[in-house]
Amino acid sequence: MHIEKIAEQLERTGYIVLDNPLLAILSAQLFSRCQDNDTQRFHAARVGRGLARKQVDAIRGDVISWLDDADHIDHAYLVWMEQLRNGLNATLYLGLFDYECHYAIYGAGAGYAKHSDVLQGRGRTARNRILSTVFYLNENWQVCDGGELVLFEPTGDSVIATVNPTFGKMIIFLSDAFPHQVLMANNQRRSIAGWFSAR
Ligand code: OGA
Ligand code: MN
Numbered sequence: 001m002h003i004e005k006i007a008e009q010l011e012r013t014g015y016i017v018l019d020n021p022l023l024a025i026l027s028a029q030l031f032s033r034c035q036d037n038d039t040q041r042f043h044a045a046r047v048g049r050g051l052a053r054k055q056v057d058a059i060r061g062d063v064i065s066w067l068d069d070a071d072h073i074d075h076a077y078l079v080w081m082e083q084l085r086n087g088l089n090a091t092l093y094l095g096l097f098d099y100e101c102h103y104a105i106y107g108a109g110a111g112y113a114k115h116s117d118v119l120q121g122r123g124r125t126a127r128n129r130i131l132s133t134v135f136y137l138n139e140n141w142q143v144c145d146g147g148e149l150v151l152f153e154p155t156g157d158s159v160i161a162t163v164n165p166t167f168g169k170m171i172i173f174l175s176d177a178f179p180h181q182v183l184m185a186n187n188q189r190r191s192i193a194g195w196f197s198a199r
Contacts (some may be wrong), residue, residue: 018090060112062105111182
């Protein structure tokens with residue numbers, strides 16, 4: 001992990017895209033954990049927090065499963081994120097305290113409308129989200145499969161970056177700086193979305 005490089009670019013542009021930051025074996029294991037034939041683990045994602053929580057397919061069409069530190073594969077991913085957390089706290093003084101993340105599977109035809117990871121909920125963790133991470137698990141993903149992550153400038157008007165969700169890629173961005181959207185996927189789209197929050 002090149003903490004200095006990540007920190008420098010986060011400071012300069014607010015986001016960074018990394019190609020294959022994880023060991024290939026770990027990426028493959030994470031893919032094997034991100035399978036919704038395990039209906040015990042995955043459930044429809046909901047929008048909002050607390051009483052306002054509701055499932056709205058038109059806004060968000062993925063099924064999710066939170067990582068479980070007791071699982072050795074999930075644990076390995078969380079350890080990597082813990083190193084990132086400590087490294088960024090030491091270089092950028094972000095005061096990152098907590099990290100939570102979930103597997104997400106978007107079926108063909110699903111996406112996630114433009115939103116902010118900070119404003120979407122009034123709950124404790126949503127309000128304090130500082131840094132968002134998304135790790136992609138889509139082998140042989142083609143441009144025609146769609147499902148791009150689109151980052152907008154803070155006003156939400158113009159596009160800053162369009163990211164194809166190809167296998168092994170990770171994006172890290174400041175949660176409050178970029179409204180973003182997941183374009184409709186034409187194929188099953190797998191990822192791990194996570195958030196570092198401050199106290
Ligand atoms: C999210 C999100 C982006 C992606 O889950 O909040 O914005 O590319 N995900 O999956
Ligand atoms: Mn988001």
